[in-house]
Amino acid sequence: MVELRDVVKRYPNGTVALKNINLKIEKGEFAFIVGPSGSGKSTLIKLLMKEEDVTEGEVFVNGYEVSAMSRRDVPNLRRSLGIVFQDFRLLPNKTVYDNVAFAMQITEALPKEIRRQVPMALALVGLSRKANAYPSQLSGGEQQRVAVARAIVNSPSLLIADEPTGNLDPETSWEIMKLLSEINHRGTTVIVATHEKSIVDAMKKRVIAIDRGVLVRDQQKGLYADEDKNYQIHN
Amino acid sequence: MKIRTIKYIIKEGISNTYKNKLMTLASVSIVTASLIVFGVFLLFIINLNYNASTLKEQPEMRVFCEYELDSAQISQVEKELKQIQNIESVSLVTPKEAFEKFKETLGEDADVLEGFDESLVAASFIIKLVDPDKSSDTIEEIEKINGVRKVSYSKEVVEFVSKLAHWVRMISGLLIVVLLIISMFIISNTIKLTVFARRREINIMKYIGATDWFIRWPFIVEGVIIGVVGSLIAFLLTRYGYNTVEVRFNGDLQSISRDFIRLVKTQDVSSRLIASYVLIGSVVGAVGSLISIRKYLRV
Numbered sequence: 001m002v003e004l005r006d007v008v009k010r011y012p013n014g015t016v017a018l019k020n021i022n023l024k025i026e027k028g029e030f031a032f033i034v035g036p037s038g039s040g041k042s043t044l045i046k047l048l049m050k051e052e053d054v055t056e057g058e059v060f061v062n063g064y065e066v067s068a069m070s071r072r073d074v075p076n077l078r079r080s081l082g083i084v085f086q087d088f089r090l091l092p093n094k095t096v097y098d099n100v101a102f103a104m105q106i107t108e109a110l111p112k113e114i115r116r117q118v119p120m121a122l123a124l125v126g127l128s129r130k131a132n133a134y135p136s137q138l139s140g141g142e143q144q145r146v147a148v149a150r151a152i153v154n155s156p157s158l159l160i161a162d163e164p165t166g167n168l169d170p171e172t173s174w175e176i177m178k179l180l181s182e183i184n185h186r187g188t189t190v191i192v193a194t195h196e197k198s199i200v201d202a203m204k205k206r207v208i209a210i211d212r213g214v215l216v217r218d219q220q221k222g223l224y225a226d227e228d229k230n231y232q233i234h235n
Numbered sequence: 236m237k238i239r240t241i242k243y244i245i246k247e248g249i250s251n252t253y254k255n256k257l258m259t260l261a262s263v264s265i266v267t268a269s270l271i272v273f274g275v276f277l278l279f280i281i282n283l284n285y286n287a288s289t290l291k292e293q294p295e296m297r298v299f300c301e302y303e304l305d306s307a308q309i310s311q312v313e314k315e316l317k318q319i320q321n322i323e324s325v326s327l328v329t330p331k332e333a334f335e336k337f338k339e340t341l342g343e344d345a346d347v348l349e350g351f352d353e354s355l356v357a358a359s360f361i362i363k364l365v366d367p368d369k370s371s372d373t374i375e376e377i378e379k380i381n382g383v384r385k386v387s388y389s390k391e392v393v394e395f396v397s398k399l400a401h402w403v404r405m406i407s408g409l410l411i412v413v414l415l416i417i418s419m420f421i422i423s424n425t426i427k428l429t430v431f432a433r434r435r436e437i438n439i440m441k442y443i444g445a446t447d448w449f450i451r452w453p454f455i456v457e458g459v460i461i462g463v464v465g466s467l468i469a470f471l472l473t474r475y476g477y478n479t480v481e482v483r484f485n486g487d488l489q490s491i492s493r494d495f496i497r498l499v500k501t502q503d504v505s506s507r508l509i510a511s512y513v514l515i516g517s518v519v520g521a522v523g524s525l526i527s528i529r530k531y532l533r534v
Contacts (some may be wrong), residue, residue: 019430049442075444075445075446076444078441078442078443078444079443079444081444083442083443085442089435089438089439089442090439091436093254093436102440102443102446103443105240106241106440106444106445106446106449107444107445108237108240111239152442197393198445230327
């Protein structure tokens with residue numbers, strides 16, 4: 001599903017964000033990518049959706065060889081993914097319904113399909129009643145749930161969330177994480193970059209820890225910090 | 236591209252144009268203003284060409300006969316004129332016609348001619364040359380004909396006007412090109428403001444997998460709408476302005492300018508004006524959009 005082989009990412013200003021990352025995430029998994037700010041986890045997410053290009057190594061996502069694909073194919077890659085951002089990234093002048101429907105419109109889906117799928121996605125995130133509201137009329141948690149609905153409406157096999165709870169209070173954060181976990185139970189592979197220690201610890205999922213660009217730990221049913229090795233977190 | 240996508244693009248383009256009213260208004264005004272300036276130059280050139288060409292077509296060569304020739308002698312002169320190789324056509328102006336024209340020109344003062352008749356003026360011929368460059372040889376030949384009193388030829392005037400027309404055309408053409416580049420730049424900057432205001436939206440579209448053209452098309456539609464609306468307003472204003480000038484010039488002022496200068500009738504330039512306005516307006520709008528959106532697609 002997702003595979004990184006000897007990946008190195010060096011930015012033009014000389015910063016090395018990732019060093020020799022080898023990683024494999026199988027279909028149906030739920031994986032946390034953890035690490036302090038500036039550790040390279042955001043860079044890792046950006047490589048997966050080809051916002052950034054690798055300097056060395058290979059990246060495979062959903063059967064696409066991301067590290068070798070041309071700019072023209074990027075839309076196809078992104079359509080095969082669901083992406084959730086820290087800042088929600090909803091279109092402010094479209095209603096909740098239209099925001100979700102938009103993700104299907106750009107794939108030139110049939111109107112019949114759109115009318116079927118959008119209410120289903122909204123029901124899953126529990127926002128059916130707010131379909132005609134505008135993003136500015138919603139709370140942060142609700143906005144993020146709209147973003148999740150938009151990410152899953154095309155039934156992607158992989159969902160990537162980059163700090164999905166970064167702008168939310170702890171209680172709302174839990175709701176979003178539970179939602180992502182439920183989506184995972186329905187068969188979608190989920191990758192979440194976060195530094196929400198309490199949530200990671202409670203959920204007992206696979207934890208991939210990155211520090212200063214190096215993959216320091218990859219553990220099933222892991223915790224945010226590895227107490228045995230006296231691993232320090234930096235935030 | 237599927238029909239529903241085309242529908243989406245047009246709908247989106249129109250609603251964006253409407254939603255960004257202020258920007259649209261600013262862009263439309265700029266399109267209108269630059270097109271009007273362009274139109275003034277265009278009309279100037281059209282009228283210059285028109286006058287230069289009518290001047291060229293005018294009977295620049297005229298052959299006057301001796302006074303008191305009878306009609307047989309006049310037709311003898313005509314026959315001889317027609318035998319000259321460089322003469323394309325010869326048309327006779329009888330003394331009577333010339334006298335009437337003279338009276339007409341004098342208008343209210345025509346009574347000074349009281350007691351005179353057409354014997355006052357001589358018969359003349361209007362000559363059209365095949366090759367104006369050989370005019371001096373032709374004049375020599377004509378002067379040899381019996382009964383010819385005088386040959387008048389306004390060669391210098393014609394040459395001067397056509398030279399002037401050539402230069403004015405060159406300079407205005409250059410000015411128009413410069414002007415169009417400037418207005419394209421201004422328009423693309425205005426649309427850049429719209430694009431900048433919506434860069435987040437473009438960015439989001441890119442992240443959820445929209446292709447570049449899917450994002451571009453609504454902006455192109457918006458640019459074309461701005462261009463077309465701007466050109467229609469510009470057309471109405473230019474047409475109104477030109478019509479006012481044309482009516483006054485060809486009417487009231489005609490007695491001053493005589494036959495030398497005439498403006499092209501408004502209805503004769505309208506179609507050319509609107510066609511070039513709409514074409515330029517929509518191309519400038521579309522290209523302006525394309526230029527200004529380019530930067531934000533690189534995500």
